[in-house]
């Protein structure tokens with residue numbers, strides 16, 4: 001296992017951090033966790049050298065912290081730092097923040113949380129956290145020794161990231177990043193900004209939730225043609241760790257084999273070690289994925305709101321993702337939500353308001369019908 005210094009904090013962490021969101025392949029919110037198996041996976045990772053573990057209040061139907069607490073008995077707690085999170089939905093004032101933190105400490109069976117994060121924030125959620133005094137609460141809890149570091153995890157546009165990062169004295173930030181997300185969310189610009197400020201960066205979705213672990217044919221052909229043979233997972237992690245700003249790469253593992261494989265991979269990574277040919281390979285791989293794009297929707301939302309409630313950018317995102325990563329539409333989280341909320345293309349009455357507003361001049365009406373047909377088999 002390679003260990004890396006966490007920016008201005010100056011402490012060391014394992015390059016591979018274990019994410020506790022996906023045990024048994026369950027999506028966040030699903031409570032079908034196999035406790036004994038999860039505990040043995042967590043301990044296997046720690047025995048292999050992992051020192052950074054990430055969980056959250058809401059993961060696995062709120063059971064993830066409890067299982068992690070049990071896994072960290074018998075001396076394991078002293079071997080790791082724990083990151084967990086405060087969701088905006090669970091707090092509305094000082095008393096509710098105090099109660100939530102007390103509950104999380106209890107579930108984790110510890111006196112102190114190392115990295116405490118405001119969970120999945122964008123500008124709007126950050127303003128909410130400020131309005132209820134969360135930044136001050138985190139500072140006080142640091143002084144009281146109940147948490148060590150004040151942090152946030154981020155999902156939103158780069159502009160929000162740039163603002164939030166410089167609007168408080170953060171100890172660490174967690175972002176979604178991988179070789180496909182260089183211009184998405186915080187992106188490379190955000191990673192580099194955090195690096196310049198000395199704020200350590202922890203990566204989530206390094207494999208895009210597993211989507212980058214199974215390369216479609218045109219991508220696999222590029223990997224196969226390269227003289228050095230590595231799995232898609234190894235290429236993805238190697239590329240991430242090549243960035244000096246990255247401290248820890250989280251990965252949620254469901255099987256002992258995945259833990260073992262990741263322990264092996266994170267023994268070989270390093271900042272700035274990829275030669276030019278390897279970086280070129282990853283650029284080609286990205287281009288090969290992008291060549292599978294169905295429609296050039298940028299998600300600007302100028303077409304929204306649709307008068308009939310169709311989630312146009314959401315449908316196009318799902319259409320592109322299913323094609324790019326060769327995945328099953330039934331497993332697409334965004335698409336499932338669109339259907340649950342009744343915002344599908346079957347609601348389109350072809351009024352054309354969207355096409356008049358689209359700055360890309362996309363043939364939205366026709367494409368929506370095609371997307372909906374393909375996504376529904």
Ligand SMILES: NC(=O)c1ccc[n+]([C@@H]2O[C@H](COP(=O)([O-])OP(=O)(O)OC[C@H]3O[C@@H](n4cnc5c(N)ncnc54)[C@H](OP(=O)(O)O)[C@@H]3O)[C@@H](O)[C@H]2O)c1
Nearest residue numbers: 019020021120153204205206207208209210213250251252
């Ligand atoms: N704060 C937030 O808003 C937020 C959001 C997302 C995630 N997170 C955190 O970040 C962690 C990491 O994100 P993630 O779970 O999405 O990570 P990820 O590494 O992008 O995806 C994990 C998935 O990758 C596959 N995988 C991992 N290692 C593999 C290997 N060696 N070979 C083949 N497949 C492998 C598994 O997929 P299969 O299931 O297909 O086997 C696994 O479920 C989460 O666990 C969570 O703790 C936080």
